[in-house]
Amino acid sequence: MRVLLVGGGGREHALALGLASDPAVSALIAAPGNPGIAEVAELREVTATDPAAVAALAVETAADLVVIGPEAPLVAGVADAVRAKGIAAFGPSGEAAQLEGSKTFAKDVMTAAGVPTARAYTCTDPESTGRALDEFGAPYVVKNDGLAAGKGVVVTDDRAAALAHAQECGRVVVEEFLDGPEVSLFVVTDGEAALPLLPAQDFKRIGDGDTGPNTGGMGAYAPLPWSPPGLVDEVMRDVVHPTLAEMRRRGTPFAGLLYVGLAITAAGPRVIEFNARFGDPETQVVLALLESPLGGLLHAAATGTLAAHPPLRWRDGAAVTVVVAAQGYPAAPRTGDVITGADRPGIIHAGTTRRASDGALLSAGGRVLCGTATGTDLAAARDAAYALVDGVELAGSQHRTDIAAAALNGRITIPG
């Protein structure tokens, strides 16, 4: 099977490692890829959000399967354009990707499907925003309605800051605050059959102790030692299957990766958000533990044959990833700094590039790379991930020191 992987971040590097280690994958091409992905794939240039360009590249490279990593190409209809050429694509149609592309659309689907989630209002002016904020009270949750690369959400006790964010965004969803630890559950689906991956937890805030602004994600671990028994079955029954059924009923079946972001509240799991693709950096830890061949799994989802796929196999132990971010991230990341110590197994590239003159590795994004490691238990995986990160040198870089710490110390509790 020849696979074309679209994207060039940490998620795609993790996907590339999984695809490259699947014996059924005979060729792996990545576009645009990154210097880490270049170690395991042939790189091609493409504008990932240009459906016609990606479809043409899929034809040119004789791809049997196109795996689309990021949300923007999905929302732009890249999967549709690839399928129109008769090539299997892993990723939802542009219409189905609205589950991520519009928070209002996602809320509509959840309401119609009876999925447990936060109560919410869509607001476009300060008056209705103010009323919604006052109805729910602090902490206030204000979400940009459109794609915002994981940074469109403000959670704050400061009413003025909540209002200001709403005004900056234009159209927002204001919702009630969900109290409880968060879980990311990835579900591979062909629109009907659905296979959950291992639940993971990520760390959205920039600072230790969940302080500072939201980011694209600063680290992750899996599995979750504190997760309530039966959680995955409950979420599949109450969230995933009703959502997939509602999408089929609308004539826009969702096939690809359904990312369910949950808060485990006193009243049970509640959906915080849906994404239409693998989450970054949780993908790094989930795929590090997946033993079943990744190419075969994604191909089954892309071709409507997932019901016949064997049960997923997982490695024992745990995985941890720690993100190294550039100085100034998330507000104003500095790029162009030399990185050393990154050429070791377990270093996943997210925002890196090679200097044309001498091939030196340079930072090229806010989240630059991450150290991903497995271990016989969470403590061992955590130590190994931090050892990787400690070996990387990048001027002014920042990373959290508390990834997986609370889980390890038994300090994660479910309210109520």
Ligand code: AMP
């Ligand atoms: P989202 O982009 O919707 O995942 O939101 C980013 C982050 O904001 C989530 O991971 C949560 O930490 C936080 N968040 C979003 N919605 C809520 C909510 N209703 N209650 C509490 N925290 C939330």
